[in-house]
Amino acid sequence: xxxxxxxxxxxxxxxxxxxxxxxxxxxxxxxxxxxxxxxxxxxxxxxxxxxxxxxxxxxxxxxxxxxxxxxxxxxxxxxxxxxxxxxxxxxxxxxxxxxxxxxxxxxxxxxxxxxxxxxxxxxxxxxxxxxxxxxxxxxxxxxxxxxxxxxxxxxxxxxxxxxxxxxxxxxxxxxxxxxxxxxxxxxxxxxxxxxxxxxxxxxxxxxxxxxxxxxxxxxxxxxxxxxxxxxxxxxxxxxxxxxxxxxxxxxxxxxxxxxxxxxxxxxxxxxxxxxxxxxxxxxxxxxxxxxxxxxxxxxxxxxxxxxxxxxxxxxxxxxxxxxxxxxxxxxxxxxxxxxxxxxxxxxxxxxxxxxxxxxxxxxxxxxxxxxxxxxxxxxxxxxxxxxxxxxxxxxxxxxxxxxxxxxxxxxxxxxxxxxxxxxxxxxxxxxxxx
Amino acid sequence: xxxxxxxxxxxxxxxxxxxxxxxxxxxxxxxxxxxxxxxxxxxxxxxxxxxxxxxxxxxxxxxxxxxxxxxxxxxxxxxxxxxxxxxxxxxxxxxxxxxxxxxxxxxxxxxxxxxxxxxxxxxxxxxxxxxxxxxxxxxxxxxxxxxxxxxxxxxxxxxxxxxxxxxxxxxxxxxxxxxxxxxxxxxxxxxxxxxxxxxxxxxxxxxxxxxxxxxxxxxxxxxxxxxxxxxxxxxxxxxxxxxxxxxxxxxxxxxxxxxxxxxxxxxxxxxxxxxxxxxxxxxxxxxxxxxxxxxxxxxxxxxxxxxxxxxxxxxxxxxxxxxxxxxxx
Numbered sequence: 001x002x003x004x005x006x007x008x009x010x011x012x013x014x015x016x017x018x019x020x021x022x023x024x025x026x027x028x029x030x031x032x033x034x035x036x037x038x039x040x041x042x043x044x045x046x047x048x049x050x051x052x053x054x055x056x057x058x059x060x061x062x063x064x065x066x067x068x069x070x071x072x073x074x075x076x077x078x079x080x081x082x083x084x085x086x087x088x089x090x091x092x093x094x095x096x097x098x099x100x101x102x103x104x105x106x107x108x109x110x111x112x113x114x115x116x117x118x119x120x121x122x123x124x125x126x127x128x129x130x131x132x133x134x135x136x137x138x139x140x141x142x143x144x145x146x147x148x149x150x151x152x153x154x155x156x157x158x159x160x161x162x163x164x165x166x167x168x169x170x171x172x173x174x175x176x177x178x179x180x181x182x183x184x185x186x187x188x189x190x191x192x193x194x195x196x197x198x199x200x201x202x203x204x205x206x207x208x209x210x211x212x213x214x215x216x217x218x219x220x221x222x223x224x225x226x227x228x229x230x231x232x233x234x235x236x237x238x239x240x241x242x243x244x245x246x247x248x249x250x251x252x253x254x255x256x257x258x259x260x261x262x263x264x265x266x267x268x269x270x271x272x273x274x275x276x277x278x279x280x281x282x283x284x285x286x287x288x289x290x291x292x293x294x295x296x297x298x299x300x301x302x303x304x305x306x307x308x309x310x311x312x313x314x315x316x317x318x319x320x321x322x323x324x325x326x327x328x329x330x331x332x333x334x335x336x337x338x339x340x341x342x343x344x345x346x347x348x349x350x351x352x353x354x355x356x357x358x359x360x361x362x363x364x365x366x367x368x369x370x371x372x373x374x375x376x377x378x379x380x381x382x383x384x385x386x387x388x389x390x391x392x393x394x395x396x397x398x399x400x401x402x403x404x405x406x407x408x409x410x411x412x413x414x415x416x417x418x419x420x421x422x423x424x425x426x427x428x429x430x431x432x433x434x
Numbered sequence: 435x436x437x438x439x440x441x442x443x444x445x446x447x448x449x450x451x452x453x454x455x456x457x458x459x460x461x462x463x464x465x466x467x468x469x470x471x472x473x474x475x476x477x478x479x480x481x482x483x484x485x486x487x488x489x490x491x492x493x494x495x496x497x498x499x500x501x502x503x504x505x506x507x508x509x510x511x512x513x514x515x516x517x518x519x520x521x522x523x524x525x526x527x528x529x530x531x532x533x534x535x536x537x538x539x540x541x542x543x544x545x546x547x548x549x550x551x552x553x554x555x556x557x558x559x560x561x562x563x564x565x566x567x568x569x570x571x572x573x574x575x576x577x578x579x580x581x582x583x584x585x586x587x588x589x590x591x592x593x594x595x596x597x598x599x600x601x602x603x604x605x606x607x608x609x610x611x612x613x614x615x616x617x618x619x620x621x622x623x624x625x626x627x628x629x630x631x632x633x634x635x636x637x638x639x640x641x642x643x644x645x646x647x648x649x650x651x652x653x654x655x656x657x658x659x660x661x662x663x664x665x666x667x668x669x670x671x672x673x674x675x676x677x678x679x680x681x682x683x684x685x686x687x688x689x690x691x692x693x694x695x696x697x698x699x700x701x702x703x704x705x706x707x708x709x710x711x712x713x714x715x716x717x718x719x720x721x722x723x724x725x726x727x728x729x730x731x732x733x734x735x736x737x738x739x740x741x742x743x744x745x746x747x748x749x750x751x752x753x754x755x756x757x758x759x760x761x762x763x
Contacts, residue, residue: 188543191634192634192635193634193635193638194635195633195634195635196633196634196635196636196639197610197633197635197639198543198544198567199543199564199565199566199567199568199607199610200543200544200565200566200567202633202634204634268547268551269543269544269547269548269551270548270551310520313520313522314520314521314522314548315521315540315542315544315545315548316542316543316544316545316548317541317542317543317544317545317565318542
């Protein structure tokens with residue numbers, strides 16, 4: 001295995017140190033290391049963080065390989081500094097059986113760029129009617145612990161209750177896409193000032209908050225674990241804060257785009273801003289940032305949702321919902337959380353690696369950068385400035401809302417168990433991987 | 435108003451008055467035996483209708499023909515559009531055929547804005563109604579009608595005139611276009627509707643809001659009734675048709691509460707017995723039929739100004755010229 005000596009790198013933004021990576025682990029950490037390595041990396045000015053963990057990624061394979069494959073998606077993840085991603089279940093066929101989750105898991109193993117932890121569907125076909133074989137998915141090689149009908153809400157209170165109860169048997173968690181379906185029929189964007197003016201169907205905040213309120217109560221009632229996907233409103237933050245204060249086992253994630261963008265962008269009618277849950281108001285953005293800073297929101301999750309060009313190059317109403325986000329997440333977090341003083345790099349490591357790994361029960365990820373630990377690492381250059389160029393993306397899709405935007409920072413290198421998946425900002429040759 | 439007409443919010447007061455004054459001039463034409471002008475001879479105007487609309491489409495077609503334009507009707511039904519062709523490919527097709535202007539009616543809010551903002555086609559885009567967003571030429575013909583009755587004369591605006599717009603504001607593109615245009619022209623707009631049929635955030639619009647039609651009537655110079663679809667009651671926007679009519683329908687008794695000079699308007703099609711009774715619809719105060727005639731004049735004015743390469747007040751002169759179809763040749 002190739003060994004790496006990274007000199008003068010700031011671990012979690014601390015004082016410069018050297019890191020020796022060999023045999024898949026952090027072999028030595030300290031100042032002025034004298035060890036020999038195959039490759040020396042000048043870490044001056046770079047921040048070292050534990051490899052990032054995404055709780056919410058759409059890899060689209062099987063079924064929509066025109067939008068993304070496990071290979072291109074994990075390459076995008078590596079370029080974004082991720083060493084593990086949770087692949088959402090809304091594929092074709094749906095990942096609601098042991099067979100499909102094992103297939104996705106195996107494709108991830110073969111890619112080598114990033115660990116892929118499949119998420120299992122809560123209900124058969126994401127239809128919200130009948131529980132999928134959650135136990136079989138857990139017992140499979142994929143070892144599923146996170147279950148979600150993401151894209152759809154498990155809106156039936158009884159099904160949700162049973163799912164929460166059932167997954168307790170194997171320490172699972174239900175990750176809920178909170179969207180009351182009746183309140184969001186025909187919904188096209190956040191319901192508020194802008195939707196009224198644009199004449200687009202409204203997606204009211206209450207449709208998210210009502211489900212979260214119900215779900216935290218259900219989780220408390222049955223003593224189970226609930227994870228709230230892509231929380232997007234100030235009201236949702238209040239409910240999660242309340243549930244946590246009660247001591248209930250509730251966690252929540254926020255996407256990078258909800259930390260930065262608002263529904264004012266929809267005035268262009270450009271579907272690149274169409275996403276579910278929708279972009280909200282500046283007051284919501286403010287509340288989400290504060291909640292991520294104080295830990296009410298546990299994790300940043302990308303909701304990376306690739307779509308082919310034709311699904312966005314059309315009128316708003318028929319456009320697909322979603323944005324790609326793996327390759328820009330850390331930059332957006334730097335801009336919205338670090339450069340604003342809301343979070344330091346230690347905090348970023350907590351929200352983008354430690355806590356998401358803990359929520360997903362990934363034992364090999366989200367671990368400290370210390371001697372003997374598996375060498376999952378990202379080197380990030382926060383001083384870099386550049387315009388976002390989607391043509392440089394590894395993802396197969398280009399539906400980014402940040403095109404041409406001046407975002408700070410860039411991933412310099414990513415290591416997965418000691419193997420470089422990204423070096424000098426470029427994907428490592430696959431031949432170099434195991 | 436650049437080279438497109440997508441929203442009345444884009445119109446300055448001077449733009450709006452120019453359109454109304456031009457329409458006034460063109461209106462004289464309809465009194466003549468030969469109603470045609472050669473202005474747009476050799477120019478191609480496409481009516482791209484993704485939604486059935488006999489009234490608006492016919493009105494545009496008459497306007498286009500009176501200006502001698504070559505008119506192409508491209509309706510979604512029976513065309514490649516109904517076979518799943520994208521808006522983009524349809525637009526590219528029209529561009530390749532040399533459309534100088536595209537009049538678009540679409541069920542999706544923002545579709546005309548997408549066309550105008552894209553590089554799919556280079557001609558002028560005229561919004562003939564998009565979803566629940568806007569219907570700018572309807573607002574222009576409404577303003578034209580109001581001015582004729584309440585402040586006649588070229589160069590005149592609607593300063594201080596009180597316009598009440600009653601009905602399904604939530605789903606109305608007519609209401610949205612009118613609130614921008616009428617306030618730009620100085621009118622005071624009041625929306626009257628049950629709270630369920632008003633959009634969230636309306637308190638920040640440049641208008642008053644009332645739930646009480648009877649209270650508003652005596653303070654109204656022009657009363658605009660919006661169509662209310664019966665199906666709305668199935669989604670619980672109001673309990674029954676009868677209850678809606680009782681609270682928000684226009685009838686003879688209510689008409690008597692209006693000031694003597696006030697007019698009753700309706701963009702059509704009217705749902706008689708729902709938002710308006712026959713007694714009101716057929717009364718001399720109701721301008722519904724007159725609005726149809728004015729619609730032709732106003733649409734002629736818009737086509738004349740957009741395709742004639744007029745430079746509007748708020749558009750930089752150079753930009754307008756390079757953008758104009760004339761310069762592109």
